[in-house]
Amino acid sequence: MIVVANRIRVAAGHEQDFEERFRNRKGLIEKNPGFIRNLILRPVDSEYYSVMTFWESMEHFEAWTKSESFRQAHSGPRPPKEMFSGPNVLEIHEVIMDTDAKTS
Template identity: 55%
Template sequence: MIVVANRVPVTKGCESEFEKRFDDRLSVVERMPGFIRNEILRPIVGDYYILMTHWESQETFEAWTQSEEFKQVHKNMAPKEMCPGPNGFEIHEVILVSERKP
């Protein structure tokens, strides 16, 4: 499994509008082969949101980035005033998972 993380700065006062941008997008990525989970982390301290997408493999993530669905959901990027950049982008392989046992 891999995790793709985007670190996105969001201007104060634009948080609600930024979050609404994902309402329709999530249903698109959820249908993609190899997709596992998406998390949007709102900052408690600071200005950066973290967008994390979990995929079965690097290949399934790359297939998503080459798909028409990806192009469609990314065609209307957030205005610079909302997300002044720079963004951080990282891909990590999951090597260990620890969860509380029921």
């Protein structure tokens, strides 16, 4: 399993609009093979939101980035530049351990 984390710097005063864009998203990613889950994390003490997607494999993630549903999900009006206070940071991690209340 891999986790793709897109860390996005949202400018002060634009948080609600940023979150609303995700609440109103098209919901296309869920239909892709290998997709596991999607988390949108609001920062507690920084300006970085984290958009995390979980995939069965790197191949599944890469296939999604080349798919028509990816293009559709990222189409439409672009957010205003002033919504962001800097460039986003994309990180990809391979899961080496996964524990939860049921397995610990």
